[in-house]
Amino acid sequence: MKRILNHILLFSGVGVLLALASCKKQGTNVVFEGGTTPVLTATAQDSIPLSNANAKNQAVTFSWTNPNYQFSNGPSSLNVTYSLQFDTVGANFTSPHMQTVQVSPDLSKSFTVDALNSLVANGLQLAFDQPHNIQVRVVSQLAPYTSGSPTIAALNSNALNYTVTPYAPPPAVTPPASGTLVLVGGDSKLGGWANPVPASQQFTKISNTDYQLTIALSGGDPTNGSDQYLILPVNGSWSHKYACANTASQPFSGGTFGLDKSDNFPGPTAAGTYKFDVNFQLGIITVTKQ
Secondary structure, eight states: OHHHHHHHHHHHHHHHHHHHHHHHHHTOOOOEEEOOOOOEEESOOEEOOOOGGGTTSEEEEEEEOOOOOEETTEEOOSOEEEEEEEEETTSTTOSTTOEEEEOTTOSEEEEEHHHHHHIIIIISOOOTTSOEEEEEEEEEEEOOSSTTSOOOOOEEOOOEEEEEOOOOOOOSSOOOTTSOOEEEESSGGGTSSOSSOOGGGBOEEEETTEEEEEEEEOOOOTTSGGGEEEEESSTTOOSOOEEBSOTTTSOTTEEEOEETOSBOEEOOSSOEEEEEEEETTTTEEEEEEO
16 A cells, blocks of 8 residues: 555656646747848839839839748747838938838839839929939838737848939829819808808919918817818819818828818817918828918
């Protein structure tokens, strides 16, 4: 009986040791060991010709190497996101107009002439029919190992420099066929949503794609309809409107807009005189206090 008990205790002890060893192995931390900076190459060198006559042709293909992220338990199986960044030379990918194109999970991206032209003309906001120096790089980013893991630093590739001469692309938002714009809104100075409106609320046409208006506003609560506004292409008609996609997320200072979007533009919180600039080429409205 004593011998049997000793055997039971012996096997129990071995079982405990094996269990502890197993727990220790399962609890081992997985360590990020790094990755290799991606190398960016392209089918074009030095310059990328842009011509409206070749708008649908392929302009350039960018390709890059896999960063091969490694962990202590082997190569990463996590999702890697890739982003192509475009900026002007000298801005070092920090300008407010820098353009980012998400590519994940491919290792290459092709652009047609019209797509690249729109990116540099409307996106980088480069003057038409003039040569400009731009640079391109790819940024790789690895998702955290677990939801609680720290973010792993991005890897930036080498930069490729190009000379481009953008042509005028189609406007981001189609300008009004009427050639006119008027401002309507809930502000008492705008007539409390009256429509039609007086000449003082009509925009000045600067060009086919740019309209401006300077006007006094009362200010108030931009979440309230009485302190919001819309832009109409035809005075006296509610058939069409230029508006934003979301009042709550649109800053009063400006942002993107479109034809017949769902929400009103938010008005200012402070009283004052404001200048409205509606740029159809870029699809951006800018509002500045004078």
